Amino acid sequence: MAHRPAESVALSVLELLAAEAPIAQLDTLVEEAFRGCESAQDLESIRRLRQLGLSIHAQSRRRQQREAGLAALVDTARDLAMPYDLDGLLKVITRRARLLLNVDMSYISFPDDEEGYIYVRTSDGHTSMLSVGLRLPDDSGLGSNVLANPGPFWTPDYLADERIEHHPELDEVVRAEGLHAIMGVPLSHRTTPFGVLYVADRNVRYFTIDEIALMTSLGDLGGVAIEKARLLGQSTAAVSALELQSLRTEAGLQQTRRITEVHQELLELALSGGDVHALIREAGRQLGLELRLYATDGTVLSFTGELPELSETTATATAMDTHAARRPVRLPDGLWAAPVTAGASNLGTLVVRPSSDRGEYAEQICRLVAQAVAVPLLLDSSRAATAVGHVRDELLDELLASPQRPPQQLALRSRRLGIDLSTPHVLVIARPECEAQGKAATWANLYAHRMSGLKRVHNGRAVLLLPGTDPGAAARSVLEELAPLLGNPVTVSAAGPVTDPTSVFHGYQEALRCLDAMTSLGAVGKAASARELGFLGVLLADNHDVEGFIDSTIGPVLDYDQQRFTELARTLYAYFETGNSPTYAAQRLHVHTNTVARRLERISELLGPNWQKPDRAFEIQLALKLSRIRRLLLDRAADEAPDNDS
Structure with a gap:
């Protein structure tokens, strides 16, 4: 082959570069020039021509690729500008990423900060395990690097890259997919990343600077488009909610107009003489209601x-x-x-x-x-019982007032209302241990009506005047009914029976004192009457029936002494004073111990076998002291009385 000077070879190289000929033609031209060249200087020149040619060819190819990438990116931006819902937009982004870099697959993941993991939202390409919804740890893998330092991060061979914080679960997914090269870029809103766009290839691959720049630009475009889609979705949802609210408001207004019209018709029917039955039927028919009055x-x-x-x-x-x-x-x-x-x-x-x-x-x-x-x-005049109820309440107010009206007037008023106060009645006071005055008032009205009695609500307490002779039973009945209805404790006291208008006031005062005594004794939430309080009943009773208390407690012993001239009461007194000791009692009485023992046996026959129980013994001691004091006072009064014969 004839020798070609370096200038001729250079011209041929330029012609090939201008024609964008394949790199193989350039190599062939240079090899032919090498074979025909004998000068060392020409060889060096041809070698430099080859290097310059290859460099120019590579730059031209890179420029062509960049232009193609930019064109594809512009086309992608145009595609992303179309209106999509979020899922549709994510599919477009992943498909475009896979095609732009000519990789095997692409996918997008979002972090869930509350649950501490990332999840795959969408993917494109042939995948087996990287399916939508897959959850992966958020503190490892390539994505954690992207989110920690927002910017592109790539690896030519994921499993062999020691820069990455590996996790067994994530490595297993990569291994199962056969992936090697992976690159991730952040999806950001302004400067805040909210997701990662990945491309992955099943071959070891070194991504070029142009490819990294292309992916970064796509990530920026995708982030803007995703944020726009989110805002559009929120706006659409808000508009839909407003439309729904508008429809509901309009329906509510129409419903309100209808209700108002029916209400006016019902009032006109009532004012024109319609009875309750007609109103209930008309309301049920017009409004589609089921009612019970x-x-x-x-x-x-x-x-x-x-x-x-x-x-x-x-x-x-x-x-x-x-x-x-x-x-x-x-x-x-x-x-x-x-x-x-x-x-x-x-x-x-x-x-x-x-x-x-x-x-x-x-x-x-x-x-x-x-x-x-x-x-x-x-x-309706048939409902005049409501007015009568007010009059009955006023009657009880007058019976409990001090000073009272003349008994004859009170008795006359009560008879006019169908109440005979000469028959036994009991006073009951119910005090709810909660803020329930309104409920207690309503219940008292119903209960008094049902029991043919009177009621009054004062200072949060319901006062009832009820027919009956057993105040304790009446108190317990009130407690058993009212406490469950209120769902809270109720303290109930009672007194009586009373058989005339003037004694109602005294019975009320006795019931009040009984209520105070129950509070002092810690009997809150219970029911009792003054009579059931034993000796406390004597202290609380307005008439202080001491004689009745003595007779009911030690009456059989006193009667036995009076009929047989014995000293059982004196023996009983000495027995208690000496600490329940028959021996000391005998010494104090100056009798034999056996005599005291026989007298105690007789007392047991008269008072019953349980007379030495603590509660019973206390009442017996109190009755003995009251009996002795009463006798001393009566004897003193007899001694101080003037002698009629003098």
Whole structure:
């Protein structure tokens, strides 16, 4: 082959570079020039020409790749600008990343800071274990490096790279997928990363600077697009919520207009003479309700629909709750109850099953129907018992007042109301140990009506004047009924019986003192009467029936001494004074010990075998002392009396 000078070879190299010929043609040209060259200087020149040619060719190829990458990136940006939901956008980003770098797979992960792991949100390419939803530890792997120092991080061979904090679970996933080269770039909103975009290849691969820059740009574009999609999703959700709220508001307004119209129709019906039954039927028909109206005494006045009747206990508790709250209250099984009132007057209780479960609607319905029903109840003369109830309450106030009106006037007023105070009555005071005055007042009204008695609520205590002769039994009955209804302890005291108007005041005072004594004794939440307090009954009783207490305690012993001229009472007194010692008692009485023993046996026959029990012995000692003091006072009075014969 003829020798070609270096200048000719250079010209040929430039022609090949200008024509963007394959690198193989450049190598062929240089090899031919080497074979025909004999000068060392020409060889060096050709060698330099080859290096320059290769460098220019590489730069041209890199520039072409960069231009292609930038074009693809622009196309990607245009694609990302389209409206997507978040899942659709993530799929576009992963697909574009895989195609841009010509890798086997790509995926996106988001961290869950609360749970302490990262999870794969979407992936693209042929995968086996890296499926959507896979959870991986957040403190290891390539992604932790990306999030800790926001920026691109890559490795040519993941499992062999010691820069990465490896985790067995994550390594197993990489090994199962057969991955080697992995690169991750942050997905950021402004400067805060919120996820990682990965590309991975199943070959050992060294990513170029251009590829890293391309992925970084794609990560930036993806972060902006994801944030925009999130904001768009939030805005769409907010708009949908506003539309739904608008529809609900409009429906609520229409419903309110309908309720108002029905309320006006019900009031017109009531004012035009319609009775309770007509109102209940019309309200049920117009509003699709099931209703049941209860009187103040718990009886059913009217109903419509298949609403079940409440038991007496449930009806009483419902009336207490609603009238104490002064508003409709929710009951079990989808029921509502509303107080039927006119001012301070309790006219009854309305139980409703609304057609809607919405609380505001149900409460409004109950309130408006109760208002309409209150009109005929207030106007109907058959419901005049409400006014009578006020008069009966005023009568009890007068009976408990001090000073009292003349007994004849009180007796006359009570007879006019159908109350005969000459028959035995008992006074009962119930004190709830909680803030439940409203409920106690409602219950007292129902209980007094049911028991044909009188009631008064004062200072948080319910005062009842009830027919009966056993105050203790009356107190226990009140406790057993009221405490479960309130769900709190109730202290109940009682006194009586009383058989005339003037004694009602004294019985009330006795019951008050009994209540104070129970509080002092720590008997809160219990029921008792002054009579049941034993010797405390003597101290609390207004008439201080000392003689009755003595007779009921040691009467058989005193009667035995009087009839047989014995000294059982004196022996009993000495026995207690000497510490229950028969020997010392015999010495004090100057009799033989056997005599004392026989007298104690006789006392046991008269008082019963349990007379030496502590409680019984205490009452016997008190009765002995009272008997001795009473006898001394009577004897002194007899000695000081003037002699009629002188």
